[in-house]
Amino acid sequence: MTSATTAARAGALVVSELFGPTLQGEGPSAGRLASFIRLSGCNLSCTWCDTPWTWRWSDHDRVAEQHPMRVPDVAAWALSHPAPLYVITGGEPLLQARALAVLVAELLATGARVEIETNGTLLPPASICGKGVTFNVSPKLGNAAMPLRRRIKAAALRFYAASGQAVFKFVVTRPSDLDEIAELERAHRLRPIWVMPEGTHSSAVLAGLQGLADEVVARGWNLTPRLHVLAWEDARGH
Numbered sequence: 001m002t003s004a005t006t007a008a009r010a011g012a013l014v015v016s017e018l019f020g021p022t023l024q025g026e027g028p029s030a031g032r033l034a035s036f037i038r039l040s041g042c043n044l045s046c047t048w049c050d051t052p053w054t055w056r057w058s059d060h061d062r063v064a065e066q067h068p069m070r071v072p073d074v075a076a077w078a079l080s081h082p083a084p085l086y087v088i089t090g091g092e093p094l095l096q097a098r099a100l101a102v103l104v105a106e107l108l109a110t111g112a113r114v115e116i117e118t119n120g121t122l123l124p125p126a127s128i129c130g131k132g133v134t135f136n137v138s139p140k141l142g143n144a145a146m147p148l149r150r151r152i153k154a155a156a157l158r159f160y161a162a163s164g165q166a167v168f169k170f171v172v173t174r175p176s177d178l179d180e181i182a183e184l185e186r187a188h189r190l191r192p193i194w195v196m197p198e199g200t201h202s203s204a205v206l207a208g209l210q211g212l213a214d215e216v217v218a219r220g221w222n223l224t225p226r227l228h229v230l231a232w233e234d235a236r237g238h
């Protein structure tokens, strides 16, 4: 058993990295000051994943990248890096839902908002869904190269769609992705929709935004940049 597994079973969090204050780069809060708590581990394996150091141990050092931490220590870090918004991301943070619920309560007690970035395959426990929490749900399309049954979980998407606490963000790599989004929107009543171009360099993100803008507006959706990439390229810690 790894030390990370032991930590998770003991109610601690397995952290990938803590950074901020910086800017939220994606979705409705893009441009807002935020501190980030990135948790390690993911239940999916998207080919274009921009944070492979959270889960892809074939080419990343698990021991170096996983940091078991007590929840009070993560909360203390957050208090010493204050921001009006805390973003909890991954990997897939809801894999650690029990300890995460304790941390979310601590963060909300500071008066800050909390955004939890999830791939939308897992149902969050009620203890995580308090006032002040928004879920940035990013269901994966065929472009992530995984079977539909692995990346789309209807019950979880239905829950988020009905929660009034979720936005739905899709990573687009090709024009046909937009029809796939429209199908998911219809099937699971997903609203509001945010479309984001894939890319870890500013030139790719900018080209994606320019290519998508007209069609996104025509479909009545929202378009989000990857502001951290435009500002800092692919540097970690932003």
Ligand code: SF4
Pocket (backbone or CB within 6 Å): 042, 043, 044, 045, 046, 048, 049, 050, 051, 052, 054, 090, 091, 092, 119
């Ligand atoms: S769900 Fe997110 S963290 Fe997991 S493999 Fe896909 S892009 Fe990477």
